[in-house]
Amino acid sequence: MSPDAARAAEKVARQSYGKLVAFLAARSRDVPAAEDALSEALTTALRVWPERGIPGNPEAWLLVAARRNLNHMARRRHTEANGADTIAMAFDEAEQRMNAAGNTPFPDERIKLLFACTHPAIDAAIHTPLMLQTVLGIDARTIALAFVVSPTTMSQRLVRAKTKIRDTGIPFQVPDTSQLSARLATVLSAIYAAYGLGWDGLDGEDDSRLALTEEAIWLGRALLATLPQEPEVFGLLSLMLYCEARRNARRTTEGDYVPLDEQDATRWNAIMIAEADRLLHEAGNFDRFGTFQCQAAVQSVHAQRRRSGRTDWQALETLYRALMLIKPTLGCRVSQAAVIARSEGIEAGLAALEAIDSKDVASYQPYWAVRAHLLAQKGDVAAASEAYMTAIGLSESAAVRRFLSDRQAALTARL
Structure with missing residues (x-):
């Protein structure tokens, strides 16, 4: 097989x-x-x-081939004649439009599919995994790992949900105002979950996951174009852009992990930060504050360091208190504890960590990384070293494991 052909197929x-x-x-x-x-x-x-060479428009080639496959499947399943004809006519029309327009992109229906995946007829627990797989192509094993279930269980749930979309005739459309609010929140969460998976894949061990950040940002832009009156859509896109602006500073030239407060802020993307600032400001004009706007506001405070050279930890503490009222997740509580340690002192930060139920954090890597850092600053070498060991064991990132191992080694060298 030609490596160029294989790469082209993989890319598309x-x-x-x-x-x-x-x-x-x-x-x-x-x-x-x-x-x-x-x-x-x-x-x-x-x-x-x-054998034949890579087509000039690989995406269109795949669409035409897939369309023919769908028609063959319909005939093999003895689909009702009218239904098969309707499908064939729809794809004939689409193919004719593409052939007539040359390389003109075909209609992008991903936003409609996102909302189809959040229909009330589908179990709410599978909404986000379903969107991650159908719209973003994330495999069931990766999704299962993120949602702490077995790959087999996740695959079965996804198959049932997709079958329900077909059998119940769930429409592919943006819902009306009466249903929009609840379903939009799930769509936003799925897009951000996809961004997070791509963000976590920055080590380069899986190039396909790196593309997820660009895909998630594109979906955020498409959703904003579709729903320009929804402030949380502004908030989500702003949040992702603030994070994306720091991409080049997250690793050294050797690929080593750099924590946020040690990053060289001059390497942050000023243009992307400015766009995020504008989006967050526009979201505020609607006077409907939500989770993603609050998270974006947190990132905006960090982004200010590029201009001022300092981080306003008290402002961050205020925002985390607000976020805890809106959506008190485990990640929020751990991040809040880290911020409290910077604004009120190490003991206050450790007390905030201790207040979290131990059962909830047993396998939560960020908790142990923050705990290790605070205990090391306190001078409790033995407890800090133990926390570092737990954090290292729970980390999936090779770069983060090296970073934590180096911190632990520097700590134990004091003994």
Whole structure:
């Protein structure tokens, strides 16, 4: 197999998977069939492209091939004649438009698919995993790890949810005002979860996960264009841009992890920060404050260090108190404790950590990393070293493990 052909197929699969599945599913009303048809098209591409050459528009080639696969599947399943004809007509029309327009992009239906995945007929617990897989192409094993269930269980739940979309005729559309609020919150959470998975993949061990950050930001922009009157959409996009602005400073040139308060702020992307500032300001004009706006406000305080050279820890403590009232997650509590340690002192920060139920943090890596750092600052070498060991064991990132190991080694060298 030609390595160029393999790379081209891999690239288009990574960059266009969700867009292709959404386009196919929005017309066939069958997510599993759309995924199977696209998978078969990718397999065909890997066989055909090395022989015939990479097509000028690989994305369109895959869409046409997948469309034909869907029609064949419909015939094999003896779909009712009218239904099969409707599917065929929809794809014939789409193919004609693409051929006539040359390289003009085909309609992007991912926002509609996101909302289809949050329909009330589908179990709310599977909404976010379903969006992560169907729209962003994240495999069930990775999703299962994030949601602390077995891959088999997650796969079964995802299959049931996709079947329900097909069998109950769930519409592919943005819901009306009466249903928008609750479903939008889930869509926002899924997009941010995807961004987080890409953010965690910065070590470069999985290039496909790195593309998730760009995909999540694109979805944030598309959602804002669709719902320009929703302040939380502004907040989410602002939050992701603040974080993305720091990408180049998160690692040294050797690939070593650099914690936020030690990053060289001059390496942060000033243009991206300015856009995030503007979006957050526009969100405030609606006078409807929410979780993502509050999280973005936290990141805006950190971003100020690029201009002022300092971090306003008391402002951060105030924002975390507000965030705890809106959405008191475990991550929020741990981050709040770290901020309290900076604004009120080490003992106050440790007390905030101690107030968290030990059962909740037993396997939560950020808790142990913060605890180790604070205990080391306090001078409790033995307890800090033990906390470092736990944090290292729980970390999936090789760069973070090296960073924590170096901190632990420097600490124990004092003995």
